[in-house]
Amino acid sequence: MPKRSIEIDDEVFAFLQSRSEPLVDTPNDVLRRLLLTDSGLPAKSGEERRPGDLMPFITAGLLEAGDKLVHVQPRRGLTHEATVTADGWLEIEDGRAFSKPSPALKAQTGVDINGYGKYVLKKNPEVRLQDLREQLRGGA
Structure with a gap:
């Protein structure tokens, strides 16, 4: 382009x-x-939605629908989990879905936070979402 x-x-x-x-x-x-x-806002119930920002990760085989992403807040003793949906969105524990990682994590923590930098794969906690993003962009 x-x-x-x-x-x-x-x-x-x-x-x-x-x-x-x-x-x-x-x-x-x-x-x-x-x-x-849609600015990364939560989807409205029953609304047709466009693919989320994680769809390219699914297409590239870096993520699968059902994969869990976690963010641990050790000082608070909290762990936040989000599930990757088949259309590249993140669904958090309370059932809300977000097209982008950072708004999802903000909904969980209550503060602006970089979802790419803070979410890690539950099945491999050594891998941050940002690491997968770099692979997707050809940087790894």
Whole structure:
């Protein structure tokens, strides 16, 4: 896809930064999410939904439907678990589903947190979701 350049003022850039996942999103990622997707919000019951952000991981064989991702908060003695769905979403313990890892983890912890950096595979806790993301991008 050809790249295009646009100029934005400081106020618009600050807005994009406030909607980004630190150290993960580019301004283009934020604009794409805000303008072309559902913003990672939970799906409404019975609503047809687009494939989630983990669909490319499933397609590439890095994840399977039913895989569990976990985040452990040792100081609090809490473990949060999310299940990968067949359409690349994450379903958390209370039944809510999210198209993106970070909003799912925020729903579990109550704070903004990088889901790619913090979720690990339950079947192999040495592997972070970020590690799989790097493999998907050809970095591993």
